[in-house]
Amino acid sequence: MMVKRRDLLATGGSLLAGAFFGVFAPARSAKAHEYDVGKLKVEHPWLRAPADGEKNATFYAFIHNNGDTPDKLVAVKVEKFDKAIIHGDPKKLELETPVVVPPKSTTTLAPGGVYVALTGAKKHLEVGWGLEMTLVFEKAGEVVIDAAIDAPDAMHAHDAEAMERWEKAHNMDTSGPKEEAGHDAHHGHGHHDHHSEDAH
Numbered sequence: 789m790m791v792k793r794r795d796l797l798a799t800g801g802s803l804l805a806g807a808f809f810g811v812f813a814p815a816r817s818a819k820a821h822e823y824d825v826g827k828l829k830v831e832h833p834w835l836r837a838p839a840d841g842e843k844n845a846t847f848y849a850f851i852h853n854n855g856d857t858p859d860k861l862v863a864v865k866v867e868k869f870d871k872a873i874i875h876g877d878p879k880k881l882e883l884e885t886p887v888v889v890p891p892k893s894t895t896t897l898a899p900g901g902v903y904v905a906l907t908g909a910k911k912h913l914e915v916g917w918g919l920e921m922t923l924v925f926e927k928a929g930e931v932v933i934d935a936a937i938d939a940p941d942a943m944h945a946h947d948a949e950a951m952e953r954w955e956k957a958h959n960m961d962t963s964g965p966k967e968e969a970g971h972d973a974h975h976g977h978g979h980h981d982h983h984s985e986d987a988h
């Protein structure tokens with residue numbers, strides 16, 4: 789569920805190499821896409837990748853607080869961007885403010901609401917992959933997460949339709965009839981091949 793295998797294969801071998809340097813955490817398709825930290829649970833962290841030619845992304849997630857006291861998302865660390873700016877007040881989205889997570893409730897970061905702006909991407913982010921980030925909560929502390937990189941126009945985490953539009957547009961724009969060429973590779977289980985390569 790986290791990342792479709794065929795998407796990885798479609799990106800080509802050179803990018804697969806990145807998987808082993810922390811760009812992409814190993815697929816956790818069988819597990820839920822969520823992270824516990826103290827009494828908090830971060831569910832489906834994801835981001836809208838920068839559009840072509842742009843360098844800014846936006847980060848979203850569900851944050852559940854099962855504790856009895858409020859907590860706050862006060863910082864986000866992400867190596868692949870210059871800055872992460874938290875816009876946590878739904879009434880003052882233009883300001884930099886923490887995301888408050890009241891006790892026994894869920895705070896949703898989503899398009900049109902509270903979000904974290906990631907600015908100044910240092911390198912290209914591959915849609916369909918994952919991005920390692922650290923969320924820092926005032927009380928619960930830090931948690932490392934693997935955010936799903938969704939298409940720039942995705943409406944929710946793992947937006948398959950947006951992903952499909954993105955893939956189609958980019959197969960056509962960048963490398964011609966890649967779909968046909970890539971088809972055999974989809975059956976080739978390149979992921980495992982890479983592991984054997986890795987052993988050399």
Ligand SMILES: [Cu+2]
Pocket residue numbers: 790821831832833936945946
């Ligand atoms: Cu998810």
